[in-house]
Amino acid sequence: MKGDFRVPFCRTCRDRVWPPFERCPTCLSKTIFKRISRMGILLEFSTSFISGHAQDFGIVDLEGVHLLGSVQGNNIFLGCTVVMYDCGVDENIRPFYKFRTGT
Amino acid sequence: MSPTEIDAVIFSSCSSDQYSASIIAEMLGIKPKIAQRIDNLCNSGTTAVISGYGLIASGLCKSALIVGAESRNSPGRTLGWDVTRGSFALPIYWATMYARNHMRTYGTTEEQMAMVAVKNRKNASKNPNALYRKRITVDEVMASKRITYPLKLLDCSSLCTGASAILLLSEVMSSRRVENPVYVTGIGAQTNSASLSKVMSDMNGTGTAKIAAKDAYDMAKKTPKDIDVAELHDAFSIMEIMAYEDLGFVDRGMGGRFVEKGMVATNTRGGILGCGHPLGATGISQVAEITAQLSGDAGRRQVKGCKTGLVHNLSAGGTSATIIILGVD
């Protein structure tokens, strides 16, 4: 299922709440989902062979939101800019985040 | 000691079996004051030991039977709640990130990681209760199936079915019952988060283990130099290298070289790499091994003259950690 990447923010103190939750851990107010930039920085990456072919993946920082996602591109390096071009929920109800290098 | 003298039964497991501590008590003919189950993923076992310690230290109980058991298909094998891992939910992915970070930052090599697996399998070959008793070589680790870069099949532990148990007694009770008691002298535990997102912002060591280790050393009035034997959470070979550093056995970044020297006897039972990983049972097996070593009951794998031992047990990529120090004086 194709997704729309949004992150909860506290209605009162405006703090970003990640991992997502309906209440703010700081003030316990309700949160509201907002879009954030899909452009992030690659903090660490490597290659998985689990699926039978090489797949690059890594830790991405999206304005302080850290998550693990797949990474595509010819020139992947530490600190490079990546863009989330797809996200959603797979058949096992796991979320997925897909990034490619570039802006 | 008869079952009627046991005041508490604590069951450590990631299974969702109902009322399991009470069922264990009934099946063993025990009518405990307190029966409870502890689930804290991979460090459930040491968390259960801390609970038992607390019950005894408070005076509520004089004795606690602490049992860990897990089946291979335990629900504890992944943490479905953690959406920050995306589709990379398996533990191997965070272990790979730690390994890449260590290689990039400190020049740690795949061969050094392989040496951890070789050492622990060698130790496991002397442990009749270990699942993987066949010795392996660095070349075999390097040639084993690539799972990720840089982790190969033999760098990774396997989930398995297993069980372990220890009996924790008050000091007064142990002085009457046990010839050479082993004491819990230091405890440190720290939970920084449940999600990997908090760990991802700093892969340089395990923050929880560093805090827990300091607390445990302070409580035991010991330093890293005092540790003669240690059980380290080697779910992946890189985790043992990081543990050397988090526990202060060596400076940050020197873990890879430390394994080449082997200055402290580590994972003498074979560790998780050699014994397998029955999640809720693992921490209790670690405590049982250090107890056996300090009692002089470790048989073919006995470390001579050891007086102080340490257990290092982690959960979910190091989001929580337990350190327990044991001693004979």
Ligand SMILES: [Zn+2]
């Ligand atoms: Zn708030």
